[in-house]
Amino acid sequence: MALREAMTSGRQIMDAALFDKRRYPVVGAAAGYGEWAESYEATVAVGLDTPLLEALTSIRWDDVGSAADLACGTGRTGAWLAAHGVRAIDGVDITPQMLAGAAAKRVFRLLQVGDVAATPLPTAAYQLCTMVLADEHLAELGPVYREAARLLVGGGHFMLLGYHPFFLMNGLPTHYHRAGGEAITIRSYVHLFSEHHDAARACGLSLVEFRECVIDEAWLKTKPKWRPFLNWPVSFVLVWRRDAG
Numbered sequence: 001m002a003l004r005e006a007m008t009s010g011r012q013i014m015d016a017a018l019f020d021k022r023r024y025p026v027v028g029a030a031a032g033y034g035e036w037a038e039s040y041e042a043t044v045a046v047g048l049d050t051p052l053l054e055a056l057t058s059i060r061w062d063d064v065g066s067a068a069d070l071a072c073g074t075g076r077t078g079a080w081l082a083a084h085g086v087r088a089i090d091g092v093d094i095t096p097q098m099l100a101g102a103a104a105k106r107v108f109r110l111l112q113v114g115d116v117a118a119t120p121l122p123t124a125a126y127q128l129c130t131m132v133l134a135d136e137h138l139a140e141l142g143p144v145y146r147e148a149a150r151l152l153v154g155g156g157h158f159m160l161l162g163y164h165p166f167f168l169m170n171g172l173p174t175h176y177h178r179a180g181g182e183a184i185t186i187r188s189y190v191h192l193f194s195e196h197h198d199a200a201r202a203c204g205l206s207l208v209e210f211r212e213c214v215i216d217e218a219w220l221k222t223k224p225k226w227r228p229f230l231n232w233p234v235s236f237v238l239v240w241r242r243d244a245g
């Protein structure tokens with residue numbers, strides 16, 4: 001497989017298939033999460049996001065009046081935000097089966113089926129935008145950064161938390177198991193941190209916090225089977241602030 005050029009940024013799009021060592025069948029995001037939705041919460045590694053969310057210092061959650069959760073999935077992040085004082089949360093996701101899980105949590109003001117690159121949400125209406133564990137499914141980052149910048153008020157924050165590119169480049173793309181046990185990969189792309197930086201700066205977002213989560217002994221208690229990856233960086237979080245005006 002060859003690299004292909006992105007339509008808008010001129011960068012090379014890095015399909016994770018370039019590095020894939022597992023070679024499971026690959027499906028698109030909506031089809032894959034449509035199948036995974038039922039068992040998603042029981043199987044997703046909570047160590048990917050919870051330690052990073054708890055470590056963030058740049059966002060005062062209980063000052064946030066309204067938040068847009070992009071690729072909200074089954075609403076895990078929405079539930080976390082609500083529990084930490086965020087008052088009104090709107091969620092968008094491309095997979096209706098994932099949104100059904102979010103609706104059941106009863107923490108969202110509004111839930112919509114939609115693409116993170118072009119949501120039906122109002123402009124300049126949110127103090128906080130979040131996107132957790134979804135950027136690897138986007139071929140390009142420019143559109144979602146532009147969308148987050150559109151949704152935010154001046155001074156608002158975009159918190160993007162993702163699966164670490166180090167794992168993807170070591171051949172371990174996001175995957176799930178069908179009811180019969182067959183492993184399936186969900187199409188993923190590698191984004192280097194410079195791509196995040198360029199996409200964010202191009203739409204008036206400035207970096208205020210950047211953390212990475214490395215697998216340690218405490219982390220392994222939540223997913224003991226990941227012991228071969230001890231000391232690997234597994235996830236990251238970037239917090240951007242929308243420039244005023």
Ligand SMILES: C[S@@+](CC[C@H](N)C(=O)[O-])C[C@H]1O[C@@H](n2cnc3c(N)ncnc32)[C@H](O)[C@@H]1O
Nearest residue numbers: 029033071072073093094095098115116132134
């Ligand atoms: C790993 S799940 C993360 C869900 C949730 N944020 C969480 O942390 O549990 C990835 C989610 O991204 C959604 N997704 C992938 N590509 C998308 C796109 N282009 N627009 C909207 N949602 C998308 C999937 O449907 C899925 O719900």
